[in-house]
Amino acid sequence: MEIKKSLFDNLHNFFGFEKFKGEQEAIITSILSGNDTFVIMPTGGGKSMCYQLPALMSEGTAIVISPLIALMKNQVDQLRAFGSSDSIAHFLNSSLNKTETAKVKQDVIAGETKLLYVAPESLSKQDNIDFLRDIKVSFVAVDEAHCISEWGHDFRPEYRKIRQIIGQLGENIPIIALTATATPKVQQDIQKNLQMQNAVVFKSSFNRTNLYYEIRPKKNELKEIIKYIRAQNGKGGIIYCLSRKKVEEVAETLNINGIPSLPYHAGLDANTRATTQDRFLMEDVQVIVATIAFGMGIDKPDVRFVIHYDMPKSMEGYYQETGRAGRDGGEGSCIAFYDQKDIDKLAKFMKDKPVSEREIGTQILNEVIDYAESSVCRRKQILHYFGESFNEQGCSSMCDNCRHPKERFEAEYDLLALLKLIQKLKENFDAEHIVNILAGREDAEMNTFSHDKLEEFGSGKERGAVVWKSVVRQAVIHNFLVKDIDSYGILKLTKSGKSFIEAPYSIRFSINTDFDKVQTTEEDDIKAGGGALDDTLLGYLKELRKKTAKQKNIPPFVVFQDPSLEEMASQYPVNLEELKQISGVGNGKAMRYGAPFVELIKKYVEDNDIDRPQDMVVKSTVNKSSLKVSIIQNIDRQIPLDDIASSKGLGMPGLIQEIESIVLSGTKLNLDYYIDDVIDEDRQDEVFDYFKAAEEDSIDLALAELGEEDYSREEIQLMRIKFLSELGN
Structure with a gap:
């Protein structure tokens, strides 16, 4: 009773809470009683409280082993904010200089520090071991404990040395290991490695009822993402990508399209990452685009969406990353874009790894494929993966599969055929091999075992491999089969599976063909479009362009080119910000000529009660904006164009195309330094006068009029760029 009162008093006095969350009270009581304690608790469940409060109540200093500097800093800052002194919590890692390290050790020795956060790499340094051996360690907390397991999604070899080092710090030091994701296999691995098989285990439900799960085919994904975020009215979120390059590209595209975003990945320096994290917490930016380096321990409760631009490498990774949405119990949408090509890339990365590591990685990846392509309840699949039953x-x-149920079919015969085949083959093969037999697919393994001679080979050919994969997945989820993880995913019959063979009964499964033939575009550029061309509006826009051109004494194509007007007539931009999204417009042209055009479009939309396309065209500078900036800078420095083309690996035609794109979007460029060297003044005047009187800006028409024997295509293009830049921008 006294401990309980003390617990609640400290909870209220230090953190300001009146009650514990879930099993926090029992967990804290366990570690205060000196028990090894293993905590499996989903993100948002309050894991950090489970070691922070007992550390504050215990004599000595608790050592908290944490994998990320950002996570340590975040938690130390929070604890200092709650406490009366900065010395109450410290971290010891490679980011500290000698003076700062000495200050930390001084505070710990003085007994002022209750929690000391240490990276596993720092913990293994002999001088740190010697230092920690001489202080009173209340207990050791191993945060993100899944890093111990090769079956975990963030395996860190340094974590496997932790038990050995704790043994050097003193006898009978209690350990509390904590993780937000642990399959039964990972759980066993953690307990075995930390030698805490007798630990008191607390496993909370993995069900996050406030999260909505959805998988979308990866098609026009950037356009989909921008459309989705714009509809969020400023709510914050995280987008995860697998590569640093893609992180930079996506963040840049979001910014170009008016969504304040920052990239976050391990290639950025520590100061930039810390600033980015703080700006997200302070809501200076709406979206963080990140690799998995971002998010561990980030205490932002109101992340409203988590988008996976790429499917993650594991279900643990997926669950932990989606778990950063809605930690306050409010709404949280988790959308992932899936394409088999991305999975193929991940599989390719594993081909050079040791056999055992490759086998483990392949199984983990197959679980992700099963989840993405499945037609059954996403929540049921996630919880099944973590060893939890769910109706x-x-x-x-x-989830999308429950909200929009897929086609269902009578599966009694298919399930029976599947289970009988597995039984006949003495439960010695994995899902892929079994599916190939039923679908009649030839491969090397089929010939090795002569399974192409089985009567079952090709017996389900008309059903197709997609259906058989679905039957296998649902047989596992409904507990007719189990995957033997230790034997590389071999399918084994459960008691229910054997019973079904003896006495089959009617059962309905669902099928999801959405991902059977997902077509992906090789180009990252998002094409304009989305609405049908409005010929009436296009006519009005051309009249306005003609009138504007007459007032300015310039040809109409200098104001806006035809493709830009056509896009306006299908997308209906009604303000300058939307007009800037139209290809070939840009900030310069929008400001110079845009006002009357958007006024005309706005009045037309109102007068004709037009239902505008919701997916406004997305402006893309992916892979190109940095190139354009560099070209502009080089031209400003008057670097010869052929030198720029050579240094950028573009060739002269490619460079001219890029320069045209820059100028057409409204940026003024002065190419006189180059043109004056290659085209004499009289010939320049002749081309300039031609374009001034021309109805169109066609290069072919100009060549025909001016004479191909007198001018090259390149010369005409350069002069057209000069003309458009001087008169139009």
Whole structure:
């Protein structure tokens, strides 16, 4: 009773809370009683409280082993904000200089520090071991404990040395290991490695009822993402990409399209990452685009969406990253874009790894494929993966498969055929091999075992491999089969599976063909479009362009080119910001000529009650904006164009195309320094006068009029760029 009172008093006095969350009270009591304690608790469940409060209540200093500097800093800052002194919590890692390290050790020795955060790499340094051996360690907390396991999604070899080092710090030091994601296999691995098989285990439900899960085919994904975020009215979110390059590209595209975003990945310096994290917490930016380096321990409760631009490498990774949405119990949408090509790339990365590591990685990846392509309740699949049973009725349509149920079919015969084949082959093969037999697919393994001679080979050919994969997945989820992880995913019959063979009964499965033939575009550029061309509006826009051109004494094509007007007539931009999204417009042209055009379009939309396309065209500078900036800078420095073309690996035609794009978007460029060297003044005047009187800016027409024997295509292009830049921008 006294401990309980003390617990609640400290909870209220230090953190300001009146009650504990979930099993926090029992967990804290366990570690205060000196027990090894293992905590498996989803993100947002309050794991950090489970070691922070007992550390404050215990004699000595608790050592908290944490994998990321950002996570340590975040938690130390929070603890200092709650406490009366900065010395109450410190971190010891490579980011500190000698003076700062000495200050940390001084505060710990003085007994002022209750929590000391240490990276596993710092913990293994002999001088740190010697220092920690001489202080009173209340207990050791191993945060993100899944890093211990090769089956975990963030395996860190340094974590496997932790037990050995704790042994050097003293006898009978209690350990509390904590993770937000642990399959039964990972759980066993953690306990075995930390030698805490007798630990008191607390496993909370992995069900996050407030999160909505959805998988979308990866097609026009950037356009989809921008459309989605614009509809969020400023709510904050995280987008995860697998590569640093893609992180930079996506963040840049979001910014160009008016969504304040910052990139975050391990290639950025520590100061930039810390600033980025702080700006997200302070809501200076709406979106963080990140690799998995971002998010571990980030205490932002109101992340409203988590988008996976690329599917993650594991279900643990997916669950932990989606878990950063809605930590306050409010709405949280988790959308992932799936394409088999991305999975193929991940599989390719593993081909040079040791056999055992490759086998483990392949199985982990197959779980991601099963999840993405499946037609059953997403929540049921996630919870099944973490060893938890769930009735899909409890999903309450909080996943795409429950909200939009897929086609269902009578599966009694298919399931029976599948289970009988597995039984006949003495439960010695994985899902891929079994599916290939039923679908009649030839491969090397089929010939090795002569399974192409089985009567079952090709017996389900008309059903197709997609259906058989779905049957296998649902047989596992409904507990007719189990994957033997230790034997590389071999399918084994469960008691229920054997019973079904003896006494089959009617059962309905669902099928998802959305991902069977997902076509992906090789180009990252997002094409304009989305609405049908409005010929009436296009006519009005051309009249306005003609009138504007007459007033300015310039040809109409200098104001806006035809493709830009056509896009306006299908997308209906009604303000300058939307007009800037139209290709070939840009900031310069929008400001110079845009006002009357958007006024005309706005009045037309109102007068004709037009239902505008919701997916406004997205402006893309992916892979190109940095190139354009560099070209502009080089031209400003008057670097010869052929030198710029050579240094950028573009060739002269490619460079001219890029320069045209820059000028057409409204940026003024002065190419006189180059043109004056290659085209004499009289010939320049002749081309300039031609374009001034021309109806169109066609290069072919100009060549025909001016004479191909007198001018090259390149010369005409350069002069057209000069003309458009001087008169139009």
